[in-house]
Amino acid sequence: MRQKRAKSYKRLVHQYVLHFQFRDPFQVLIDNTFARSLVQYKVHDPLHQLGNVLCTSKVKPMITQCCMVALYNAEKEGESDEKARASQTVALAKQWERRKCNHREPLAPGACLEQVIGPTNQHRYMLAADDPMVRRMLRRGIPGLPIVHYSQSVLVLEPMSDVTERHIAHIEANKSAISSAERQLLEQDKDEEAPEAAQPPKRKRPKAPNPLSVKKPKAAKAPPPPRAPEPHTETTAQQSSRRRKKRGRGGTAPGAD
Numbered sequence: 001m002r003q004k005r006a007k008s009y010k011r012l013v014h015q016y017v018l019h020f021q022f023r024d025p026f027q028v029l030i031d032n033t034f035a036r037s038l039v040q041y042k043v044h045d046p047l048h049q050l051g052n053v054l055c056t057s058k059v060k061p062m063i064t065q066c067c068m069v070a071l072y073n074a075e076k077e078g079e080s081d082e083k084a085r086a087s088q089t090v091a092l093a094k095q096w097e098r099r100k101c102n103h104r105e106p107l108a109p110g111a112c113l114e115q116v117i118g119p120t121n122q123h124r125y126m127l128a129a130d131d132p133m134v135r136r137m138l139r140r141g142i143p144g145l146p147i148v149h150y151s152q153s154v155l156v157l158e159p160m161s162d163v164t165e166r167h168i169a170h171i172e173a174n175k176s177a178i179s180s181a182e183r184q185l186l187e188q189d190k191d192e193e194a195p196e197a198a199q200p201p202k203r204k205r206p207k208a209p210n211p212l213s214v215k216k217p218k219a220a221k222a223p224p225p226p227r228a229p230e231p232h233t234e235t236t237a238q239q240s241s242r243r244r245k246k247r248g249r250g251g252t253a254p255g256a257d
Helices: 003-020 032-040 046-054 065-077 081-091 109-117 130-143 162-176 180-198 237-250
Strands: 026-030 059-064 097-099 127-128 147-152 155-156
Touching: 003 046, 003 155, 003 162, 026 046, 026 109, 032 065, 032 081, 032 147, 046 059, 046 147, 046 155, 059 065, 059 109, 065 081, 065 097, 065 109, 109 127, 109 130, 130 147, 130 162
Parallel strands: 026 059, 026 127, 059 097, 127 147
Antiparallel strands: 147 155
16 A cells, blocks of 8 residues: 555545544444455455554454345345356355344345445444445444445545545534533623623722832931030049148148248
8 A cells, every 4th residue: 555545545544533532443334246246355354454454453243134145135036157156255255253133134235334324424334345336325324434446456545525525524623613601600700700891990000019129217326325524523633733732731831930
């Protein structure tokens, strides 16, 4: 498989996984025409080939009881060469898991597959069919259904149908839309905020400066305590004059009796 086609298949399978929750192992419903193509093109390992196209290593092939009845009828009604090929096809189909369709009377393979897959493909089936009528019918009616088929011995994964693309767009629109419960909550919040909005807005007052950016005021120095009055002391000149006076009073003049 070429690299460009492998990348496109990988992106396509990723879209199915993302929007329709497909998970490993992928359940592949095989109809009687695809089973005959496997024998016609001598595919020795169908699971490996399906895994390469679906970008996975886990594939779970399944076939319905009505498709098995169609293979048994082809084996009975076929001629020598076709009968041998039909026998090989029946032997190959017996190796796959039998999907019970609960049809007492066998239906045509296309009608059986349509009922088994259902209108929404809730069981996440992938379809492997080589009947163009069956592919066209299921492609137009069921969203999220990957379809593979053979085109000149090359296994091909069909691009998304218009129904699938519209379904994905609807899913994305619902994700972005507001639900009824969320709308009710929004209306309740508006009713609660209405009286508060009627009040006049408060005036903004000037904010106080940042205390870390303001210098702290310096503490005022206390005045020095008053000094006590010093005791009166006489100067040396006053002391010497006083001594002279004392000496003059107590002494007698020379030569006086």
